[in-house]
Amino acid sequence: MSRPDPRAGEPVPHEPVFDAPWQAEAFAIAVALQDRGLLDRAEFAAALGARLAGGAAYWDAWLAALEALVTDRGLTDPGSLDARTAAWQRAAAATPHGSPVTLDADPQRP
Known part of the structure; x- marks a missing residue:
């Protein structure tokens, strides 16, 4: 039986979380922003959840949530x-x- 494609949904337990280096890098950026108080974990989780509920693939939703929050916070611009x-x-x-x-x-x- 083949493992499900994690890009189609949430990561598969006991499998690598990141399929590509950009995913690990984006994750590290989000953690660094959260550690510095520039990004709220609960707000990020809500933004990610909203995108997943809209049918986006997991990492596409993850990146879109991060990009939206950093632009909303004025940390960068579109x-x-x-x-x-x-x-x-x-x-x-x-x-x-x-x-x-x-x-x-x-x-x-x-």
Whole structure:
């Protein structure tokens, strides 16, 4: 029997929590923001729950909740998030298969 895809719902018990490095990094950012008092755990849980109730896949909902809360708090703005996302996408497209993706690979990097 194959294990369920955790991206389709909540993580599977006794299986790795993170399927990709970005998930661990996003989690670490959220924990750091919570530890500094810039993000409330209960508010984050409510925002995540609302997105999951709307049918979003677990990590997509998780990232959307984090992005919404950091913009709502004024820690960043949607334009900056969009610009950074675009930079990562360009860097990924320019990176040879099997190599780590870094922002240095973004062809539009200043």
